[in-house]
Amino acid sequence: MKDFKGVLGILVILIFSFSAFGNVFIVSESPIKGKVNLSPEDLNFINTLVSYSLNDLSDVLPYSYIDVLSVQNWYNSIIDIVNSTNTNVVIVKGKPAVPKPLPKIDIKVLNAQVISTITKVIPEINGVIVASYTAAGNNVRLDLQLLDRGGKPVSKKSLNISLSSLTDKDSIILQVKDTIVDLLGAWRYYYYDPKRTANVNIVVKPTANVSILVKPDNLQLKPGKTTLPEGEYTLIISAQGFKSLLTNVVIPAGGNVNLNFTLEKDTPIVSPVPIGMVYIDANVKGVPLIVAEGNIFGTTPLYTNLTEGVKNIIFQQTPTTLVKSVQIEVKPNQLNYYYITLDRVGAGVNIIADNGAFVVINRRLEGMITAGSYSKSLTRGIHTITVFKHGFEVFRTNVNITSDEKVTINVKLTPKKVPVFVVTPQTKEAIVSYQGKNISTTPYTIRVDQGIESKIDIIAQEVGFNNASITITPSMSRINSFVQTLSPLYGDLLVITDPTDAIVKIDGRVVGKTGLDGLLLRSISARKSFIFIQREGYKAVKTNMYILPNIQNSLSLKLKEAPIKLFVNT
Structure with missing residues (x-):
């Protein structure tokens, strides 16, 4: 413990020299506990719901995410830097001793002690999101917990997922997103209000x-x-x-x-042909409809028995709704539920978009696109429209209703890019570049095309490190984080002063005095450095100099005498 205290100051200085407090969360997502009878596809869908939802929310929530293994690598890389640069002799039992190296971590359990240890070294970590799944009959319970920087619980949320509802994965993902936003208390960033x-x-x-x-x-x-x-x-x-x-x-x-x-x-029910129970619901009640196969008439909502197969449903025009035709598939010996959004007559909007997209008007979740469109009556004035679909970029616009006619909005959604969190432990000044464009400096979450191999370039020569490249095929179903260790660049520096015997400091550290042959400094970090040269009786020289790698750099200065100050006592 005494050895650790001996290097604590160096550790703190190092950390705060290249990082600032941020909004990075460690994500720990555990697979289902208990037996479930699911296909491999459905099992993977459940086990990665939280990772997928966090990635899909990256365009609205101002947070970055890192997986447990990556944060372990990040921590251990910093410890390597500290151990390699700490040569201060400490006093142990009255005798000088070389400090013991700081221990690395091997995360087996992400408990409060481990979390506290990590956040003391990596101040960017803002907390931990813990997700676990438990099988319970025909349900899977998702338990979410938000832990602070010390590993203490901040909030907890749970969600029961019915395995019978896996045919409607869009609704399940929406419930998980809502639960995550509620866990983080981040409704102000979200598409709609709770x-x-x-x-x-x-x-x-x-x-x-x-x-x-x-x-x-x-x-x-x-x-x-x-x-x-x-x-x-x-x-x-x-x-x-x-x-x-x-x-x-x-x-x-x-x-x-x-x-x-x-x-x-x-x-x-005894029937010579397979039949299924059908319930046809709609956003407007009492609308007449016809099931073309069999000439079955009714109004919404309609509950009836139909033979199996594809059926054409025609909704008749009413004073408040437009005619609409949809197809449904009736499966035998089970309940077939369909919810249809009917287009309304009069002032409002008619949104044309891909099926499965959700419609938000004035921060209120209104419904889902079915049969290619969604209609909503609106009062005159300006309304905000948001259309979002899981895995696609969000569409936002304002519409001004000025008459009794309906405004049609055609929405084309494009696939969403996947967030990738990139860290360079040695510096926060490395530039992240993608597709030839310099985006920002590390640590940074960059968004890249999903499902295809992508190259992310790390440009670091100007800050004393070799450039590097990351090749990654990102997935929406996992936390994509990458810790890139950079190899340093070095150059030599010869400092010559006239007169000699001048003290030389580089980046605030005294490195020696100039002699008749100058002062030759070997293996200086190849980067822009602040150089301070001082000799008694002469003006101090302050300058920034970029140390070029793999060569001997030279700095020759003729010092100017400082003006003599006279003090007269009267």
Whole structure:
């Protein structure tokens, strides 16, 4: 411990000479605990949900992320620098001794002690995001925890993911994003404001083995007390041996809501052809529709039985909605739920974009693009429109509604670039360059094309290191971080002064005095250095000089006498 204290000052000076406090989070994401019956694709989807969501939020959240192995490499690289430069003799039990090298770390468990040790050396680290998954029946519970720089919990959030909802991965990712934003307290950066919630108590008879699916958000609930954001929902309540119950509910903001339901015994339907139960919901209730195959008529929401296969659904025009035609696929012996966004008549917007994109108007999440478009009635005036889709760049615009006509907005979304966090432990002045453009200095999160091999150049010759290149194929499904250790460049420097016997300092450190043959300094860092030369009776010389690598640099100076100061006593 005494040895460590002996070099603590050097360590602190080194750290603060090349880093400033930042917003970098260590991300620790553990795979599912427990048995789940999932395909390899679905298993990988679940196990990387947090990494994917953090990468996809990189355009709105002002944070950078680093994985555990990379932060270990970053820490150990700094310790190597300290150990190689610390030659100060310390006093141990009254005798001089060479200081013991500082120990490196091998992170097995990311506990409070390890986190505190890391953040003392790397002040850019702002905390840790810990994500774990636990299998529980037909659900997987995601537990998120935010730890501060000392490893103490700041906030915790949980989310139940229904395995039966894996057919709607977009909704699952949206729930995970919302949970992460809530964990970080970062709603002000997000696409939309959080919805106000109400306390909901759901009572179902019978009580055994009841599952409740909340559409269109695909929330999986159990009977009992919970909270739900304000809005309109369809509840699909099921239990083995009983008919599934579908009902629409409206959850107001604030207060308490009590919901009571009774399930009926199931009576198997005997049919010569495979059939499936179909529930067609829409953003507007009571709109007439026709199922072309079979001439089935009804209004939204429609609950009926249909033979398996592709069906064409035609929504008729009403005073408030436009005609619309969509296709659905009916799968046999199960409930087929479809939510359709109908285009409205009158003043407002009609947004044309890829299916699966979400629409935000005036910081309120309004819905999702289905069948290629989304329509919304708006009052006259200026409205902010945001369209986002997972894995794509966000579209933002303002629209000015000046008449009763509908404004059409065509949105073309482009694939999002993947954030890659680049660190150079020896310096914060190395330049990160991508596709021939100098972007910024390290440490820095650069965004590169996803799914293809990319080269990131590190330009460091002007700060005393060889240039380097990083070749990486980034993925949205992992934290992409890279610690690049740079090899130093050196040059010699010959300092000649007239007169001789001048003290020479480089970057604040005394390196010697000039003699008749000058002062020859070997292996000086090849970079711009501040040189200070001083001799009693002469004016001090201050200058910046770039030490060229692999050659002998020369600095020859004729010192000027300092003016004589006379002090007269009277």
